[in-house]
Amino acid sequence: MGRRAALPDAGTALGETIFALASGAGAAGVAVIRVSGPGASRAMEALAGLVPEPRRAVLRTLRHPKSGEAIDRAVVLRFAAPASFTGEEVAEFHVHGGRAVIEAVAGALLACGPGLRPAEPGEFSRRAFFNGKLDLTEAEGIADLVAAETEAQRRQALAQSGGALARQAAGWSARLARSLALAEAAIDFSDDGVGEEAEREALTDAEGVAAEMEAALAGGAFAERVREGFRIAIIGAPNAGKSSLLNRLAGREAAIVSSRAGTTRDVIEVRMDLGGYAVTLADMAGLRDAEDEVEAEGVRRALAWAGEADVLLAVFDGTAREPDQATVGALAASRAPWLAVSSRADLAQVVTAVLGRAPLPVSSRTGDGIGALGEALLAEIARLGQGLSGATLTRARHVAAVGEARAAILRAMAGHVPELRAEELRVAMHVLGRLTGRVDVEELLDIVFGSFCIGK
Template sequence: MLARTSDPIIAIATAPGRGAVGIVRISGPQMAPLIAAVCGRPLKAREATYLPFRDAKGVPVDHGLAIHFPAPHSFTGEDVLELQAHGGPVVLQLLLARCLEAAAEFDVASGRARLPGLRVAEPGEFSQRAFLNGKIDLAQAEAIADLIDASTEAAARSAGRSLSGAFSQEIHGLLDALVRLRMLVEATLDFPDEEIDFLQEADAIGQLAELKTQLGAVQNRARQGALLREGIKVVIAGQPNAGKSSLLNALAGAELAIVSSVAGTTRDVVSETIQIHGVPLHVVDTAGLRESIDEVEQIGIARAWGQIEGADAVLFLHDLTRTALPDYAQADAEITRDLEDRLPTGVPVIDIWSKLDAAATAAPSTGVSLSAKTGFGIEALRTRLLEVAGWQAVPEGVYLARARHVQALTRVEQHIDIAAEHLAERAQSLDLLAEELRLAQNALNEITGEFGADDLLGVIFSRFCIGK
């Protein structure tokens, strides 16, 4: 795709299907000849004009609004033309075909085609143009897709903050602090005979400590943003007829899974995404775990273990009406051992004591006691799930982030920690200190896609009077 970024591109910018309005969008250079052919007149910049969209014979294909955004003041940074027509699929395809046809037609005034090389855009190419032309950074480009795909109101609001640049501004603040430190270290390395100790006078140790504090705050908000976007996968596990399907229905607030007193009713995976304070939780109900000679049930149990092994958290249901039975207690103990053996390190298992309404015995103090039938304990479970996910009640300060952003920030933290160790050793480790700061900056660059290596030289030469 990168090799074709000079081509003008066109696409239907609205979702497939019928609607009141549909948009055809074009981005490229020197749009005036195409505008004249399709719209029949020049357009004022950034002003919606109602007019007919004409075919090659001058017959209207449709009537609608045309808006011209001259470069560089457009989403892509190129000339952009938006044609807002009626939202029928056939109408939009006719309009797209007419634009492609008009682009290839010979223009007498310019002595060439009206818009040579116009082609249908590839997925995401308009946003890619915006990034390549410096209109948005990588984090903002990802926020566009996240805003479209947001499954909760909180996720949509957070994606909007990321798109407006809130996350990128935080990263730029970290970069500025990191660059100041790199300048001090590079200056000390370049002028080792100077009497002035750049690092000491500029309080490099204090600057590095402040940088780490700022990084911790950004990491916290990024983790919350990643939770809003990704959510967590919660798998309900336990013996047959322990109340797993009833719990899924209670959490979802709908009858999603078949509930029956017959053991082994659930034979396949049933999943549903629910929201808890705007955080998406992907809840999976599985077949009851037991020894079985039924071939179909064996497949369901194997799939259940597959889901469990890929979970972010497991709800292990214990039927309070049967926990006193020796066979049932032994089977629960075997499942506990299997969970310990098969789950990755760090995956939490929450013990759920179910059927509290029908139990004759008290539930243990550990875990969560509940009744899916009456709803008692369901809210406590929701709270516990948010705790396990690591969610904190700071929705207004959260911007939507991705797992790769969190991972990049973790690498920055690791490099800064090592840099602090080298800084404490002073001159003996300045080269290593400089390298760790460079690696920390590279990790930050992965988030926004900005600030190349040569930029550091420009900052150094502009802020230090080196040529004395």
Template structure:
């Protein structure tokens, strides 16, 4: 019999209310002990109770208790929740009292969710979605994570698995019962179904790559020569003095980063060293890091206070990034419209002129690049790697003439998709074989 675990399930103290969760076979005993043996509350009904210290019989707190008997709970086990006052002393008193009850212990990190997964209440994509939902800082991150945590991605993976199982079942039938020739239309349908799956997976792999801009944030590098206003722009957008501003050229030697919420997208702005030829080894290293930051960035703000410089050729290191670059004409203290023909954005970090227009354009760029990715299901690298492996296996199955070898390729694809959700049920293949085919008639 497993231990009963408990932990603070809400935010740290102080708070108005703290939620302490218990899960396991002794959850009912613990609830009865803390409430001095009073009658159990009805399942899923909030009930006011005094919480009593089992060692001293003293009053710990007065709070709301809820009871979720197995299997209708988050973990699939007996679960109790104690809603107590959110002061540090109250929380610690209840946790200490729980630790004295036999069979109860503090939960390890992620242990409630792990038990939910083990009980089949969640699959791996839902677990990962829940973790992302807790960590979400912006609206786009919240929407992406919520789709995963609520099981929308799992439904799609199940659909893919069901279709793979049907394909595999026909191939297994052809191998195990060669005397019953499969109709030509079934083999043709298999080929069409395989090609359709490969096309869908390829699209979702690309959509998943785009979702990295939502989960991990959009990286925006601020580049330009020394003293063109890079640090001033960073500070103005951050609303604080994140970078040192000085008339002395070469003040910024390292990459300085700040995070912004731009229209629901997490944006990391990177202020970089001024680009110029230098014999100062430290400044030279700063220039190298600036170019590295530009190469790693999704978008680049290239600044100059000279329109002629902006209209001339970009640095060689950025020649392949034209579609990702915003040309920013700095120190323009009067409000001017962006030049649509040249793509120049006049701004002033001092007066704020032009910044609203620039931010709107950046938000549009994020929406254009990553808006559709909110619907992605292959949001993690391991998802995309598994789908790519499954694609390779199905493409190999298309050119394989031996049913047994083609079936093995499809089985690999089933396994790869199962790795994503953490559920690989090969027994379901037999169910399809015996339900859809009249074998041994």
């Protein structure tokens, strides 16, 4: 697969040697300081007094290259170009993970002389990209893997960093290239009857690609949510028990609870891991025509947040004679799936049905029903992903590019002028190239690598 970008941009001085802490900040058993570039072996020689065989770990005392003072005993390891993460010469110092040790190693590396400097955020991955080790989507997958907090995020990021989307896009590109060749043949041979058949074949193939893109786009929203977290809005009447439920689910007193109706005004978001999925659970103002100006603003914000939610969790006061009508109305009007609970299950329950469904009884006081609620929420989230083929479009950028490419193919299929058809297929390929970084990449690099932390 030809992954090489057209040209390195001016901001990437590939001749320089960079270094950074590759492991996390804060005291730890081991910290890894990574050096990449043509001066990596020289830096290792200067600090460790030897350049070991590639991929052979050696225990050495690191010393300051000028003063000779011992810094730490460390495992040193090197990788020879191009068989390294960046594709360059790479040296790694595995030191004890204390702040002073890390500072001293950084100081010693700087003392090695010019040409060795601290890395910018994302610079290691940027170099890997320029050296053809990763395409843009794989680099994004690595950033996601580093940021992954839940199982679903980890699995998705691992697939992406391993090239799931890169392979899919490359497959589409190759087929479009063939369609384009046929479309061009149709133009060249339009006079001798070969044209029509070639053109039909070109379109059938492109049509197949467009259909696959459509399936990927359908899974895109889900994949994006896995990455960013599903949004669950807790709605209900004032005093229904929303904040108590949030606190119970979160396992901490995130929101103020009181017997006064209209306590919560701001939207209170809590991030949690729900059975492997990242979710943002939001408690909000109770739905009513509030007289109080501040509460009315709270209700407005609640409705706005709920309008964007992936799942609505409606809390009905289980001891009330009637389910709250404002909440029932919100559920009836919602596009998102919803789940109803009746609160205060430790007291006598009266509410039996909401829009024809039995609400799940929960008690935030005793914890009864909370486990079942967690499972029901998880099932709703899993249902959102049902029937979707491989979730590969994990970012808005991917969804936009594939959507654009698909639109171009559809225009190619609808058009009647062979020259314009070929041009639309070319547009589709170009857009796919931008997705993986094979063309037109410069403007994208800062977006992709800007979110990396230093050392990645």
